[in-house]
Amino acid sequence: MAADVDRQLWESTNGSLSIEPVCSDRADSPAPGLVSGTEPGAGQETAMFAHTESFEDLTADTEGAGLEPQEREASLQEGRGEDEEEPREECAVIGRQQQEGGREGGVRDKDKDEDVTSDAWRAHRKHVFVLSEAGKPIYSRYGSEEALSSTMGVMMALVSFVQSGDNTIRSIQGDGYRVVFLRRSPLVLVGVSRGSQSAGQLLRELQYVYLGIVSLLSATQLQRVFAHRQSYDLRRLLSGSEHLTGSLLRLLERDPGPLLSAVACLPLPGPARDRVSACLRQARAPPLTFSLLLAGTRLVSLVRRRDLHLHHLDLHLLANMAASCSAFREAEGWTPVCLPKLNAAGFFHAHVSFPLPGTPLCLLLLSTEREAFFELSACKQRFLELLHKRNALLGLQEALSCPTYSVALVGVPELRHFVYKSRSSGLYTSPELEGPYSSDEEQERLMCLYQQLHSRLHHPTRPLSSIYHTTHTHNLYAKVTSGFELYLCFSALGTKAIAEAAVSKLLKWIRKEEDRLFILNPLTY
């Protein structure tokens, strides 16, 4: 049902919707000349990531974490509870709660000090709440959890009420609001958005927040504490992680990576990247499972154990954790971290360092041995020495000083922005958001448009192979083949003919630049 609402929204705002239906097995209908594995950006060897499909069924509980089979079935019936609830009522309830007391300990960021009865609190474009199945508050994006405890109680009551009728509440569509529920026993996550985001997108964000929590505690520990005591206050274990969740939500709103299930690379000429990767591999030590070099959320290099694949989602969680650790900048961090997609039951131990002061370059060395700190610290040291010795440093530093490129390089005047994903490698590339997109708000708007195109392309029952969409300010074109997935944003002057011509021009350009924009030679130890 959520998807139906989506379609209505879409078609009502879209005068020139062009739909080219495609059979769901895309392998049978490859795009002209481009088959998976030969598209620009496809790696030379086996895939670097565990899973590179752009659409994951978020309703399927891939972690198997605690959903009863019957519950799973219920959640497949798309939110039968939806019509029974009055959405406006719900929103009013959220606004009416009283502040019930401050947080012990004092120092909190300003988001937490917000008065939850104020208009400003209500005006936030997106709220995210996490509660336990006992209705205890665990996390709120804005305002303190204590002040919101009765609101969360109401949310849990809603969830339980619908559940008691053997249904699962999935989403509520209100006047300018959308409320989405995600139940991941023992947690319940609730997203409230005022924007035009689809229920699917909100659900994806909640899924990330949930897995972000799992990355800190592991699913095993999460289950254990609640099995022991249902009324457990999980904030005790999550204290200090609020800023991680906050930055994860910001990442989700701005970065196309989570949407596309893909990872962006730092542009770096192929030979320079190969040199850096070779150093990283040579600096290895037996306990290592992954060596990652990141610049913010962009991947510079990844070396993995032959039998293990990192999942893009785990990588996004790792990048978010590393970026949020300014305390790590001068020292070397050593922290347990669960990679929920790889193994939700256990912990890896991550050595985190920022080896080139003054740059965002972050080295993550992952091991399963909790005592391996000094061994990995020695790896870091060796890696740096190798970079020096093999003159790999200069190229890397140059790349770090210009981590993006301009869309003008493509040579299509009407083209403002694009996102291109190579499906076989799970990597994507995208130019800098410049001009009209330099503000956060415009960036989020553009992301929202891409999200809408994405959910149309990957519609669970009626997928499309391409779509052209016009608004007052933009012309958008999206296309998916067995090899790639492409989203283009043109100025209002664009036309469908320009868009189609731009695709082949862009593909040629990406092919020419692919060794700089992608990792073509991923290494294993």
Place this chain on the structure above:
Amino acid sequence: MTAMRVDAKVVMLGKESVGKTSLVERYVHHRFLVGPYQNTIGAAFVAKPTHVGDKVITLGIWDTAGSERYEAMSRIYYRGARAAIVCYDLTDSSSFQRARFWVKELQNCEEHCKIYLCGTKTDLIEADRAARQVDYHDVQDFADEIGAQHFETSSKTGNNVDELFQKVAEDYNSSSFEVMPGEMSFIQKMKNLRLPHVALRLH
């Protein structure tokens, strides 16, 4: 780049947000970072050489996260430590309860580890005497009882910070003639890391 050499392992313990990271930051980088507080994730390690007489002693400092989430990990940080700086916030009495917890833990598991009780944020007390929630003499009595050193510091002004770490280094220096079994294995481990045969095995 010089390879890291560590003489004495020092661990920072204490409740969240009492100022462990700020203390290390002040000592190692002589600065105090203002802006939103960032909890430590897991732990962070930094090596800092310091002069004791004509000798150079390198302290290997483990700045641990105060969050209970990492409590199960804490043993690997304090095992073999020569010194533990157990921090509490002078303006938060509950943080002293947590300090007592760490003292008990160390007494049970790490008998060779010297304990330094450190009350943080004296600048806040100087600005407003009423802000003090942990009495100096109570802590001094407790320190005497457990054979610990006692400091009060401010990372904001730098007050007493160098003195604290200098004392840790001096105490290590004067006791380093005694052989401590747990400690030997730690040092040995550090040294092993730089032996050539280990490096060879890796390639």
